[in-house]
Amino acid sequence: MTLEQVLERIPPLDAEAMAQAKQHWDALAKPLHGLGDLEDILIRIAGICRTPRIDLRNKAVVVMCADNGVVAEGISQSGQDVTQIITENLGKGTSTVCHMARAAGADVIPVDIGVASDIHGSGVVHRKIARGTHNFAKQPAMSRDQAVQAIDVGIETALLCRQHGYDVVATGEMGIGNTTSTAAVTAALLHAPVELVTGRGSGLTSEGLVRKIQVVTRALEQWQPNQHDPIDILSKVGGYDLCGLTGLFLGGALCGLPMIIDGVIASAAALCAVRLCPTVRDYLIASHHTAEPAGVLLEQALDVKPIIDAHMALGEGTGAVLLFGMLDAAASLYTNGNTFDDSNIEAYQPLS
Numbered sequence: 001m002t003l004e005q006v007l008e009r010i011p012p013l014d015a016e017a018m019a020q021a022k023q024h025w026d027a028l029a030k031p032l033h034g035l036g037d038l039e040d041i042l043i044r045i046a047g048i049c050r051t052p053r054i055d056l057r058n059k060a061v062v063v064m065c066a067d068n069g070v071v072a073e074g075i076s077q078s079g080q081d082v083t084q085i086i087t088e089n090l091g092k093g094t095s096t097v098c099h100m101a102r103a104a105g106a107d108v109i110p111v112d113i114g115v116a117s118d119i120h121g122s123g124v125v126h127r128k129i130a131r132g133t134h135n136f137a138k139q140p141a142m143s144r145d146q147a148v149q150a151i152d153v154g155i156e157t158a159l160l161c162r163q164h165g166y167d168v169v170a171t172g173e174m175g176i177g178n179t180t181s182t183a184a185v186t187a188a189l190l191h192a193p194v195e196l197v198t199g200r201g202s203g204l205t206s207e208g209l210v211r212k213i214q215v216v217t218r219a220l221e222q223w224q225p226n227q228h229d230p231i232d233i234l235s236k237v238g239g240y241d242l243c244g245l246t247g248l249f250l251g252g253a254l255c256g257l258p259m260i261i262d263g264v265i266a267s268a269a270a271l272c273a274v275r276l277c278p279t280v281r282d283y284l285i286a287s288h289h290t291a292e293p294a295g296v297l298l299e300q301a302l303d304v305k306p307i308i309d310a311h312m313a314l315g316e317g318t319g320a321v322l323l324f325g326m327l328d329a330a331a332s333l334y335t336n337g338n339t340f341d342d343s344n345i346e347a348y349q350p351l352s
C-alpha cells in the first residue's frame with residue numbers, strides 16, 4: 001500500500017462503539033465521569049478498536065532509534081556513540097524504559113531505523129534507512145524518498161504489532177540530537193519562533209542552548225521547508241526516528257491499534273501525522289507533559305490533554321509507559337466493576 005493509500009483509508013473513530021463505552025461507564029456504580037479524563041481515553045480506545053470490549057493486556061513500547069548528523073554542531077551534551085549504546089541496551093532489556101516497561105508488563109521493541117553505527121546483539125529490529133541523517137546545518141537531513149521510506153517503516157511496524165496481538169503501543173525514541181530536529185520540525189510546522197520551541201534536551205549548557213537556537217534558525221532560513229508539507233519538513237530538518245514515529249501514528253490509526261504519545265519528539269511526529277491526515281487527530285492519546293518548551297505548543301496544536309504532569313524529559317517512551325498503569329487500572333474497573341443494577345443503587349438521572 002502506498003502512503004497516499006494509507007492516508008485515504010484511515011477511517012473515522014467508531015462512534016457506535018464509543019457511545020456504548022460511554023453508556024457502560026455511566027452504568028457503573030460510581031460518580032458520573034468520576035475517572036474524568038481516563039474515562040474519555042477508554043471511550044476513545046473503544047472508538048479506535050471499534051468495539052466497546054476493552055482489552056489492554058498485551059502492551060508494547062516501540063522505540064525508534066536513529067542518529068542525527070546535526071550533532072556535529074555541538075547541540076547535545078552527548079555524542080553519537082550514546083545512541084548506539086542505548087539502542088543495544090534497549091535490545092538487551094537494560095535501558096531506562098526497559099525497567100519501567102517490565103514494571104508495566106509491556107514488551108520493548110527497539111527499531112534501528114537510522115543509527116549511524118552497526119547495532120550488535122539481538123533484540124533490535126533492523127530497519128536502517130541510512131547511517132544517521134546528514135548534518136542539516138550543511139545539507140538537508142535526508143531525501144524526500146528516504147523520509148517516505150522511514151514513514152513506511154513506522155506504518156509497517158504498527159501493522160506488525162497489530163498482527164502480533166498487541167492491544168496498545170507506546171511510542172518511544174532514542175537518538176542523540178533529536179530534540180534539535182524536533183525543535184526545527186516544530187518551528188516549521190507551527191511557524192513558531194525558534195527560541196520558543198528549543199530547549200536543553202538531555203541537559204545542555206546555556207552556551208549550548210544559544211548555539212542550538214542558532215543552528216535551527218539558520219537551517220530553517222537556508223532550507224525553507226514548506227510549512228504545509230510535513231514530508232518536506234521532515235526531509236530537510238527532521239530525523240529518521242521522527243519519520244518512523246509519524247508512520248507509527250498513521251499505521252495505528254489504519255489498523256485500529258491505540259498509540260500513546262510520549263514526550264516532545266513523539267508529539268512533533270504526531271503533528272506531522274495529523275497534518276498528513278487530519279482524521280488521525282481523534283486517535284491520539286497523550287501521556288505526559290514534557291519539560292521541553294515545544295511541548296506546550298504541540299499540545300495546543302494537537303488539542304490533546306496529557307494527564308501526567310511530572311516535569312519529565314527523558315524519552316525512550318518512558319512517559320507513555322507510565323500511562324499504561326493508569327489505563328490498566330481504569331480498564332479493570334471498566335471491565336469488572338459493579339453496575340448500579342448489580343449494586344441495587346438507583347442510577348443518576350440526567351440533570352434537566
Ligand SMILES: Cc1cc2ncn([C@H]3O[C@H](COP(=O)(O)O)[C@@H](O)[C@H]3O)c2cc1C
Nearest residue numbers: 076173174175176177178179201202315316
Ligand atoms: C544516556 C542517555 C539516555 C537517553 N535516553 C533517552 N534520551 C533522550 O535524550 C536524547 C535527546 O536529547 P538531546 O537532543 O539533548 O541529545 C534522545 O536520545 C532522547 O531519547 C537519552 C539521552 C542520554 C544522554
Ligand SMILES: O=C(O)c1cccnc1
Nearest residue numbers: 201263264290313314315
Ligand atoms: O520530552 C521528551 O521526549 C524528551 C526531552 C528531553 C530528552 N529526550 C526526550
